[in-house]
Amino acid sequence: MIRTAIFEDNDSFRGTLTWLLAAHGDMSVTGTYPDARQAVERVLSDSPDVVLMDIQMPGVSGIEAVRKIREACPDVRILMLTSYEDTDKIFDAIAAGAVGYILKKTPGEKIVEAIREVHAGGAAMTPSVALKVMASFQQAKPRQNPYLLTEKEQEVLARLVAGDSYKLIAANLDISLGTVHTHILHIYQKLHVNSKGEAITKALRNGLV
Structure with missing residues (x-):
């Protein structure tokens, strides 16, 4: 049901x-x-x-x-x-x-x-x-990486855009919840954002995922 x-x-x-x-x-x-x-x-x-x-x-x-x-x-x-x-x-x-x-x-x-x-x-x-x-x-160049995200950070960002919770990200990428938090902190710092919503919006508008 x-x-x-x-x-x-x-x-x-x-x-x-x-x-x-x-x-x-x-x-x-x-x-x-x-x-x-x-x-x-x-x-x-x-x-x-x-x-x-x-x-x-x-x-x-x-x-x-x-x-x-x-x-x-x-x-x-x-x-x-x-x-x-x-x-x-x-x-x-x-x-x-x-x-x-x-x-x-x-x-x-x-x-x-x-x-x-x-x-x-x-x-x-x-x-x-x-x-x-x-x-x-299509208006943006796909998979640009001007913010020098690591491969794992790009994977975490892609899962955020897909709507995954932190627990789901950890499960899907086979990493610990603490590692997810660390990657997200680095993503925020590199993208110069302060929230998940800002990170997702920037990723979508700049073709980062």
Whole structure:
């Protein structure tokens, strides 16, 4: 059973999503919320596997909520479900920790497939969004390394961009959690950034991964 929490300020669309997920035997809705003001508390209380998150909501934006949820609950998979498809919001959401980005105009069954995909550890994007991400990469020279990152630091940075938690990075690269922290500290120093979100954004915009 895939436990899903929904943050969406449009009452009608929120109801439609609830009905859609309830119609599938492998899914359950742990809670639905019209804003993200208490997103972390809601997620801690509901213990969802996947969070569906709108961007434009009253009080706290969905992107800011993603950042807070990822800090408190790094294993929760967050899928953006929004009307916005401009490149800045896509990158900001990914940098905040979202593992998928799909548009509200996506057919219902495709939304369900996206939830299953991110729950299984993958990433999901509406095709038009994926094209924007690819186009952004193509505008920059691939795999540049002007910051003199070591091979292992580049691997750690790539896992950060992929949305892995520190524990997952350690497991995927077969290194200790302490070594992960050391590599990340060096990455921050070399990229001249102060947070994971800043590091991911810089890596994406400069073709570092």
